Amino acid sequence: MLSPASSLAAGAASVGHGQILWDTYGIPHIFGADRLAVVRGLGYAEMEGQAETMLANVAQARGRMAEYFGAGTDGANVASDIQVRTERIPERAALWVLLGGREQRRILQAFADGVNEYAAQHGDTIAPSFRRVLPFLPSDVTSGEQNTVNFTFMPEQDNLPALLAAWKTGGRAAANALARSLTPGGSNGWAIAPSKSTSGNAILMGNPHLPWGNNQPIPGLGLYQWMEVNLVIGDPGHPALDASGVVFTGLPFLGIGYSDDIGWTHTNNTIQNANYYEFTVDQKGFYQFGGASLPLITSTATIKIRNENGSFSTKTFRVQDTIDGPVVAQSGDKVLALRVAGLDQPSLVTQYWHMIEAHNLSQFIAANSMLQMPFFNVVYADRDGHVMYVFGGRQPVRAGGTFGDYDGILDGSNPSTRWTRTFDWGSLPRAIDPPGGFVANSNNPPWTSTFPLTPTNDPSRFPAYVAPSFMDLRPQNAANFLLSQPKFTADALLAGKENVHMELADRVLPDLIQAAKTSGNATAIQAAGVLEAWDRNADALSRGAVLFERWWNIVSGDPAIAKDDTINFYSPHPKFRVGWSAAAPLTTPSGLADAKATIADLVSAAEQTEATYGSLDAAWEDAHRTVLVTHDATFAQTIPVSDDAVSGSDGKFGPVRVVNSFQGPVANQLWSYAGDGYVQLVEFTPQGAKARALLGYGNSSRPGSPHVTDQLAPFNAKALRPVWRTRAEVEQHLEKTEAY
Known part of the structure; x- marks a missing residue:
């Protein structure tokens, strides 16, 4: 077996090189002869724009934060490592590399090669504490996917952190009293059909609402850091693919994006596919399931903890598993086990590359129906004029009941609460080219994502457990706007998207x-x-x-x-x-x-x-103020770099443009930390995509980068900046060029 270093070298030899043109907003335009060349450049560019954030995310997903950075404040890094190891992310990540297929392994290796090439050439720009994490391995992608999607996004959407906290103090009854108290952060996604577009072209608006990564004052949110990129495969004059959008730092694919032919965005959906199960454990370590007595499967794990003097101590802890998943908490003779969907879908990277390389609706559906992504609504539009909404992800097949029967902590001893299968793509709620001329979702259930309803998103045709029935005020605001006139220009859609009306x-x-x-x-x-x-x-x-x-x-x-x-x-x-x-x-x-x-x-x-x-x-x-931040080289010190007025409020008040805030250190000020971050507005003309976009908190989190505040002016003005997609356009707005 090759060592990590020799494996990286072997991979590097098989990948072609390319060129990165950085525009004046710090957005990399990556040119390469083929997919793997561009993926290598993407790894290189993500490191150049986000090295410290990427390496911290890698350390967390490996379960080795304490080893690299010490125990952390109040032992936070130790707790994080124990959680990751309990969830068995590192072992499963290695398995996903093996099981994900040859196509995906080549992508992972090319990306790792690019990351490590940047580190080899520019390691002096990275603090020693972060260089300890290197080299980057292919399994760092698959562990990052799990840590971000399966074990962060999905539990958060199902309110599991609040349920766990309540369970620890008041048991299952107290937790279940909170089951419907969640007001999660939201997103907006609209797709306008040619029949509702003044130009006769389909228009896509994507607007995820997530924390602003490490560019806002609250520490520890680098997991959510977007980076905008442009990927160009083949002859720049006639590329096989010219794709733009955003990547999550550390992942080798566009999470939200578009090409000249197709585009999509995501919103968090109301899917219920992360559950806590409560079991009662006897003194011998057995629990009941369907009348049978089953043993907790117990093992031990050890983490290393870096001390201030550079030496290490260790901590050994117990890891226990039930039929439903790992034990994540214990109180007396009660334990909670976590069950999440998507742990048997190892080919997420392949799916997303097939999505961006699709040229039409049927090809996109073929890619999306792989369902390697267990989460997210999909809102789609294309050059042929099709629009689509899909209640995406791994929807469990349950034993009847309603959504409310499964939105708290479940009785683990009852087999009827356990799910083992999920819907296939064709069984999910969806709407393709609906008669109303648009699809729109702002985290509402699928039943209100089109007006009028279509047969494929009519709740009467689906089990009652699939999604609740409600429509909060923000999606109502958006839908009423889209119903307010027969046709829209792109400018009119932008004005509606920037609506701050409560x-x-x-x-x-x-x-x-x-x-x-x-x-x-x-x-x-x-x-x-x-x-x-x-x-x-x-x-x-x-x-x-x-x-x-x-x-x-x-x-x-x-x-x-x-x-x-x-x-x-x-x-x-x-x-x-x-x-x-x-x-x-x-x-x-x-x-x-x-x-x-x-x-x-x-x-x-x-x-x-x-x-x-x-x-x-x-x-x-x-x-309300927007205070963006940068950091010192070690990321130990947070340095404010803006103090701007805010337009926008929390989603609970019903605006379309959302800006979430927290109580800042100044007594009379609330500081922004999440909400409207990335926006893409794409019109699919016969000649290709015509786009505007914005990443309000900037395209880099590197210490001292000028690309933290440089998109604040259009953000404050409720405007977007142009997207430069041809090489000629990029060269007119060039910051620098480099080869990789």
């Missing part, structure tokens, strides 16, 4: 204002005046939005106020006068069930707003 305000303000005006409370009456004058937007200069946000935060946490139970997968709102209804999905909910009961909270919000900002009608920018 749909929630439209639904509840009339009742709230009326109750405040008749309350007899001077502060409430004054607050009603501010809210009545407000434009109900979250633009930087909007006045009234800060007060409304403060009221909502107070009233939604007030245990005396009844909460909504009609938007049944999300439940952050006070009880509405008219709850959400599938019969009126775009106009409900509305009103407040007991507006008078919320006036005390409005008074509190008014007093807090005035005390904090000196005025009830503080501007949105007074409270």
Whole structure:
């Protein structure tokens, strides 16, 4: 067997070289004679733009953070390594390399060669603590896939972190009380058919809402770091493939992207394919399953921990497995086992390369139906004028019941709760070329992703456990916009996508204002005046939005106020006068069930707003700031590099443009950390793709890079920048050229 170093050298000899043209936004345009040459260049470019982020992600997915970087704050790196090793990511990653097929192995090797070539040539730009992670191995891709998708995105979407925390303190009953309390981050994806396009061309809008990687102030979010790239295979004048989009740092394929022929975007879907199972374990280490007594399969694992003086200590821990997966927590005689879908699908890289190399709808479906990706809605458009929505991923085949029967911690002893099979692609909800002329998804279930419904996304034709029935306010805002006129230009679609209108305000303000005006409370009456004058937007200069946000935060946490139970997968709102209804999905909910009961909270919000900002009608920018950051060479120090006004609010308020915030170190400021990051707006003309895009937090996370804040100006203006895709265009906006 070859050593890692000799294996890398052998792979390098078989891969051709190419050229990278970096444009003035730090976007690499990678030119190569064939797929493997371009993949090698992609590895090289990702390292150049994201070396520290990539290597930290690799260390985490290997389960070796403590070995490379020490125990971490409060032992965070040790805990991360134990979790990764418990989930058996490293062993499974090696297996995926072997089982993923020859085509994929060649891609993995080419990517690793590019990463290691950059490190060999420019290692002096990388701090020694990160160089310890090198060399990059093919299995670092497959471990990264699992760590990102199977064990981060999917559990987060199914609210498992909150369930686990509640279970540890209050058991299964406490956890299941939270099962429908999740308000996850969202995304937007629209595809407009030629019949609804002024130009007669299909148009695709992609807008994932994720944390802004390491370019925002909260540490540890590098897993979500996008990087925009352009991949050109063959003759630059007549390429076999000219594809653009974004990659997750450390992965060798476009996660969201487009070519001249086709394009797609993803949104998180309401798929329920990550579950906790609770078992009761006796003193001999056995648990019950269907009347049988089964043993916990127990082994030990050891991690290394780097000490401050450079020496190492070790920690050995127990790893236990059940029929449903690894034991991730224990409380008394109860244990929780984690079961996630997609662990038998080792060829994700191959699928995504087949997707971007498709030339038409049938080829794209052939690639997408491999279902190596266990998660995500797919929103698609192409040059032939087709549009498509797919409730993608590995949907479990369950033993009947409703979605709500499976959205908490399940009884592991009951075999009927366990799933062993998943739907094939043709059995998933979807809509192809629907009569309404568009598909759109903003993390809503498949039943409201087209208007009108089609036979292939009609909930009556699917088991009730596939997805819940609800439509939150953000997707309603988007769908109402798309239904507002018969045809759209690309510019009009962009204006709709940048909509910061708080749909929630439209639904509840009339009742709230009326109750405040008749309350007899001077502060409430004054607050009603501010809210009545407000434009109900979250633009930087909007006045009234800060007060409304403060009221909502107070009233939604007030245990005396009844909460909504009609938007049944999300439940952050006070009880509405008219709850959400599938019969009126775009106009409900509305009103407040007991507006008078919320006036005390409005008074509190008014007093807090005035005390904090000196005025009830503080501007949105007074409270909300975008503070992007860079780091020192070791990534130990966070260095702010911007302080910009924000336009956009959290998705719970119903805007299309989402900007998520957290309480920053300045007492009266909320700082942005997630939401609108990457945007692509692509029109598929007969001559090919005409695109605009933006990565608001910049295309590099390297220490001191100028490409952190250089896209903030169009972001703040709610605009996009041009996408340069021909070599001639790139050469007119060239920062540098390098060979690899």
